[in-house]
Amino acid sequence: MSERAPRRLRADARRNVGSLLEAAKSVFATSGVDAPAKEIADLAGVGVGTLYRHFPRRSDLVKAVIEHGIDACADAGPALSAEHEPGTALTMWLHRYTEFLATKRGLATALHSGDPAFDELPAYFMRRLGPTLGALLEAAASGGAARADIGPKDLLHAIAQLCQPVPGEGLAYNRRMVALLIDGLTPAGTRDAESGLSEGT
Amino acid sequence: MSERAPRRLRADARRNVGSLLEAAKSVFATSGVDAPAKEIADLAGVGVGTLYRHFPRRSDLVKAVIEHGIDACADAGPALSAEHEPGTALTMWLHRYTEFLATKRGLATALHSGDPAFDELPAYFMRRLGPTLGALLEAAASGGAARADIGPKDLLHAIAQLCQPVPGEGLAYNRRMVALLIDGLTPAGTRDAESGLSEGT
DNA sequence: AGATGAAGTGGAACGCTATTCCGGTACTAT
DNA sequence: ATAGTACCGGAATAGCGTTCCACTTCATCT
Numbered sequence: 518m519s520e521r522a523p524r525r526l527r528a529d530a531r532r533n534v535g536s537l538l539e540a541a542k543s544v545f546a547t548s549g550v551d552a553p554a555k556e557i558a559d560l561a562g563v564g565v566g567t568l569y570r571h572f573p574r575r576s577d578l579v580k581a582v583i584e585h586g587i588d589a590c591a592d593a594g595p596a597l598s599a600e601h602e603p604g605t606a607l608t609m610w611l612h613r614y615t616e617f618l619a620t621k622r623g624l625a626t627a628l629h630s631g632d633p634a635f636d637e638l639p640a641y642f643m644r645r646l647g648p649t650l651g652a653l654l655e656a657a658a659s660g661g662a663a664r665a666d667i668g669p670k671d672l673l674h675a676i677a678q679l680c681q682p683v684p685g686e687g688l689a690y691n692r693r694m695v696a697l698l699i700d701g702l703t704p705a706g707t708r709d710a711e712s713g714l715s716e717g718t
Numbered sequence: 719m720s721e722r723a724p725r726r727l728r729a730d731a732r733r734n735v736g737s738l739l740e741a742a743k744s745v746f747a748t749s750g751v752d753a754p755a756k757e758i759a760d761l762a763g764v765g766v767g768t769l770y771r772h773f774p775r776r777s778d779l780v781k782a783v784i785e786h787g788i789d790a791c792a793d794a795g796p797a798l799s800a801e802h803e804p805g806t807a808l809t810m811w812l813h814r815y816t817e818f819l820a821t822k823r824g825l826a827t828a829l830h831s832g833d834p835a836f837d838e839l840p841a842y843f844m845r846r847l848g849p850t851l852g853a854l855l856e857a858a859a860s861g862g863a864a865r866a867d868i869g870p871k872d873l874l875h876a877i878a879q880l881c882q883p884v885p886g887e888g889l890a891y892n893r894r895m896v897a898l899l900i901d902g903l904t905p906a907g908t909r910d911a912e913s914g915l916s917e918g919t
Numbered sequence: 920a921g922a923t924g925a926a927g928t929g930g931a932a933c934g935c936t937a938t939t940c941c942g943g944t945a946c947t948a949t
Numbered sequence: 950a951t952a953g954t955a956c957c958g959g960a961a962t963a964g965c966g967t968t969c970c971a972c973t974t975c976a977t978c979t
Contacts, residue, residue, distance in 0.1 A: 527926060527975060553965060564929035569967065626827055681882075728946060728955060754936060765958035770938065 534571050536561040542582050546620065550579060550627045576634035579627050583638060586617050587645050594649035604662025607653045608699055611676065614646070615695045618680035619688050625681070646673055663703055672702075735772050737762040743783050747821060751780060751828050777835035780828050784839060787818050788846050795850035805863025808854045809900055812877065815847070816896045819881035820889050826882070847874055864904055873903075 526534070540561035544552045557578075558565045572578040593613055597606040618625065628635050650669035657663035679694045727735070741762035745753045758779075759766045773779040794814050798807040819826065829836050851870035858864035880895045 529975070530927060533927085554967085555965080558929095565967085566929050566969085567927075570927070573967090575966090730946065731956060734957085755938085756936075759958095766938085767940085767958055768956080771956075774938090776937090 530571075533561070533563050533567055536563065537568060537571060537578070538581055538585055541578050542585070545579075545582060545624060550575075550624060574634065576627075576632050579624060580634060580638065583621070583624055583628070584641060586621065587642060590614055590617050591645045591649045594653055598653060598656060602662075603653070603656040603660045604703065607657040607663055608703065610650070610653055611672075611695070611699050611702075614650075614673075615676060615680060615692060618677060619691050643670060643673065661704065667702065731772075734762070734764050734768055737764065738769060738772060738779075739782055739786055742779050743786070746780075746783060746825060751776075751825060775835065777828075777833055780825060781835060781839065784822070784825055784829070785842060787822065788843060791815055791818050792846045792850045795854055799854060799857060803863075804854070804857040804861045805904065808858040808864055809904065811851070811854050812873075812896070812900050812903075815851075815874075816877060816881060816893060819878060820892050844871065844874065858904075862905065868903065 525531075537557065540557050544557045544560060548556065554565055554568055554575075558568045561568070568578075572581065590613060594610055597610050597613075600606075601609060628638060647669050650673060654663060654667075654669055654672070658665040675698060676695055679698065680691050726732075738758065741758050745758045745761060749757065755766055755769055755776075759769045762769070769779075773782065791814060795811055798811050798814075801807075802810060829839060848870050851874060855864060855868075855870055855873070859866040876899060877896055880899060881892050
């Protein structure tokens with residue numbers, strides 16, 4: 518149940534884990550989750566042995582990359598609300614979250630593959646992101662910039678569903694659907710450019 | 719767009735393709751879509767060379783197995799309505815369809831993997847199954863055994879969504895959700911044992 | 920600072936699988 | 950029956966995943 522005391526890694530090892538994660542994220546995005554292990558190790562500038570030392574099974578790497586993405590998303594919440602007003606912060610964060618889900622199609626597919634290694638991920642997901650979105654939502658709602666009758670869990674789930682790949686349609690389709698949902702979340706008249714259907718990049 | 723004239727295969731070749739398809743279906747179900755090619759060839763009683771002759775890429779085999787399953791589902795429609803009354807035929811067919819989707823988790827995952835080889839499948843799916851379910855639905859609705867305000871496409875999609883694996887839950891979960899949907903489809907009082915939540919096998 | 924042992928590293932080696940290739944086999948048309 | 954050819958099987962090749970261990974680097978103790 519509790520966390521093991523993981524006797525902090527040696528400095529170089531920690532650096533390598535970081536490079537590996539970075540490399541894996543990039544390679545997964547380019548060549549898919551089934552990319553050769555060597556490709557990842559090379560990009561990270563380490564030997565394959567090192568990769569397997571830190572991530573014995575491929576699912577360990579995949580899980581780590583996903584968790585890393587989740588953490589980054591969670592951290593973005595407070596950062597955004599510090600620099601923008603509540604309504605804007607909320608919509609910006611939701612788009613950030615969408616980008617995270619939409620970019621990682623291969624990862625999401627792996628996640629749904631039935632491998633028990635990923636069983637705990639959904640819980641981690643909610644535990645980490647729920648409070649973040651909850652705070653954002655509450656701040657926006659109390660300022661009248663968002664409806665108050667929807668909870669963070671439902672919203673997180675709904676967007677995740679909408680980001681599911683639809684055969685025959687591309688990412689743009691998913692982004693449009695999410696944008697629509699977000700528009701529905703914000704009372705008319707409060708909408709700003711951030712929430713629209715226009716695409717950047 | 720049109721079918722190639724495939725200069726009908728030699729008799730033994732056709733037999734082999736059949737065995738291969740049968741074997742692949744079984745192996746995919748047991749060991750997943752990434753099962754060794756040799757396992758499939760052995761079970762089919764042919765050499766690997768023969769497998770690759772007929773299905774050069776793995777996606778060709780996967781596609782063939784899925785199409786085969788779709789065809790079987792489509793053919794089951796008329797058969798069921800010939801032997802049962804409309805309402806029963808409808809629910810039996812929907813459960814048959816659910817079983818097809820739920821059993822082929824690996825296949826569905828592959829299908830959503832983004833491989834362009836599968837791009838045409840969704841269309842084939844609808845083209846083949848839409849009319850079948852449409853007929854079933856219409857017959858049941860006109861006899862008062864089903865609501866009349868839902869179309870075959872929506873229903874096909876909805877069930878497909880519900881059959882998507884949910885991490886942390888098993889097949890039973892999906893079957894329950896679908897059963898629920900089917901119950902909702904049939905007016906109270908018309909329900910028969912076929913549509914309930916009880917499981918056979 | 921220098922020494923010491925534990926932690927961590929890299930890549931060769933091994934086993935397994937995909938995919939190709941072609942001599943041999945068996946079906947079909949004449 | 951015979952020739953011609955479509956098709957078959959499985960050995961051979963290529964490449965990837967994973968393991969293993971001699972070597973290197975870091976952290977700690979004196």
